[in-house]
Amino acid sequence: MTRLSRRAIRTALVGVLLAGLLATSGRAAGNRSFLAGLKHHTTLASTVPANGDQNPYAVVVSPVTRGRLVKNHVLVSNFNNAGNLQGLGTTLVEIDPATGSLRLFASVPQHLPGCPGGVGLTTAMTILAGGWVVAGSLPSRDGTTATKGAGCLLVFDADGRLADVWTDPRIDGPWGNMAAIDRGDSATLFVSNTGFGVGAPPAQGDAAPVRRATVLRVDLAIPRDARPKLQNITVVADGFGEAPDRGVFIVGPTGIALGAGGAIYVSDALGNRIVRIPDALTRTTSAGTGTEITRSGLLERPLALATAPNGNLLVTNALNGQVVEIDPEAKRQIAAQWIDVDRAQQPPGSGDLFGLAVRPQGDGFYYVEDDVNTLVLAH
Numbered sequence: 001m002t003r004l005s006r007r008a009i010r011t012a013l014v015g016v017l018l019a020g021l022l023a024t025s026g027r028a029a030g031n032r033s034f035l036a037g038l039k040h041h042t043t044l045a046s047t048v049p050a051n052g053d054q055n056p057y058a059v060v061v062s063p064v065t066r067g068r069l070v071k072n073h074v075l076v077s078n079f080n081n082a083g084n085l086q087g088l089g090t091t092l093v094e095i096d097p098a099t100g101s102l103r104l105f106a107s108v109p110q111h112l113p114g115c116p117g118g119v120g121l122t123t124a125m126t127i128l129a130g131g132w133v134v135a136g137s138l139p140s141r142d143g144t145t146a147t148k149g150a151g152c153l154l155v156f157d158a159d160g161r162l163a164d165v166w167t168d169p170r171i172d173g174p175w176g177n178m179a180a181i182d183r184g185d186s187a188t189l190f191v192s193n194t195g196f197g198v199g200a201p202p203a204q205g206d207a208a209p210v211r212r213a214t215v216l217r218v219d220l221a222i223p224r225d226a227r228p229k230l231q232n233i234t235v236v237a238d239g240f241g242e243a244p245d246r247g248v249f250i251v252g253p254t255g256i257a258l259g260a261g262g263a264i265y266v267s268d269a270l271g272n273r274i275v276r277i278p279d280a281l282t283r284t285t286s287a288g289t290g291t292e293i294t295r296s297g298l299l300e301r302p303l304a305l306a307t308a309p310n311g312n313l314l315v316t317n318a319l320n321g322q323v324v325e326i327d328p329e330a331k332r333q334i335a336a337q338w339i340d341v342d343r344a345q346q347p348p349g350s351g352d353l354f355g356l357a358v359r360p361q362g363d364g365f366y367y368v369e370d371d372v373n374t375l376v377l378a379h
Helices: 006-020
Strands: 041-046 054-061 074-080 091-095 102-107 121-127 133-137 152-156 162-166 179-182 186-193 210-221 229-245 249-251 256-258 264-268 273-277 291-295 302-307 313-317 322-327 332-338 353-358 365-369 374-378
Touching: 054 121, 054 365, 054 374, 074 121, 074 353, 091 121, 121 186, 179 256, 186 229, 186 256, 229 264, 229 273, 256 302, 264 302, 273 302, 302 353, 313 353
Parallel strands: 054 353
Antiparallel strands: 041 374, 054 074, 074 091, 091 102, 121 133, 133 152, 152 162, 179 186, 186 210, 210 229, 229 249, 256 264, 264 273, 273 291, 302 313, 313 322, 322 332, 353 365, 365 374
């Protein structure tokens, strides 16, 4: 695939805006910024398949070569259809980061039986070591939350064939990027849900938050040579704000990352903060909204979360084109970097960033820019 010509201009702007890197007391404490070592942003590929789906959301690196999956290739979900209507995207694409080649990995019917409301593939996705792909759906019929359905979790095999559909009263709008622990014969997934009680967006202004968003622990058994089985679902956190939005469909807790001691970190978008949920691996009751790690500062509606090789958290902003680095132990924001500087949005890059995945080599991270439907490497 050819690279976008406008990218050369934007790369130059990134160089200028790298002055946005912020050195703070985190370095003084001996925690060197991961972002400080990243100087380049290279567009790898378009994320648009033949059916025209748009708005790339989830970004996951395959841990295995099996079936159509290739180790270290990147899987991306599309949330919008070819008409750019949100909550109607039905495709997963696989990208070879070395060559920029794209191929369709999976496609499902818009009106999929068994998935309440149909299909609109979200940021919720993971790839298990056995080659099973689990992806979330938060669907719509008209591109708004006025017609949204509860959605489901979809299970694909390594060849991209739909293997199972999981629904449950506790699943309503599986939205945020998954954190996963894979043990081979079992796995634990964490996913946020942002659909409970959310209706149509208001004609004007912002909707009042509904404080019903949850984070689920989903426990799986994985029989040998058989598809994963849903064993148990536990609400480990609840009470987060969620709200319909005319521009971005829905706003709610999006990022989830694993922490030490069985904890997880969650990005509370409407609260403009990162929180910690203790004992998420073992708890049997909800921790509510957990313990606040950091808020505001460099955060501008935090979305996807990932763990950098130095143990810090990386979080994308929804309201500008920055990624922020956080030391979760010191509870400090230690750096920020402009990774999307499209001046068509104000501030630059606002509304463009969603999925995020650290490269297995530990020397950078992949992210998507939904304004131009591309996968990009920061390195």
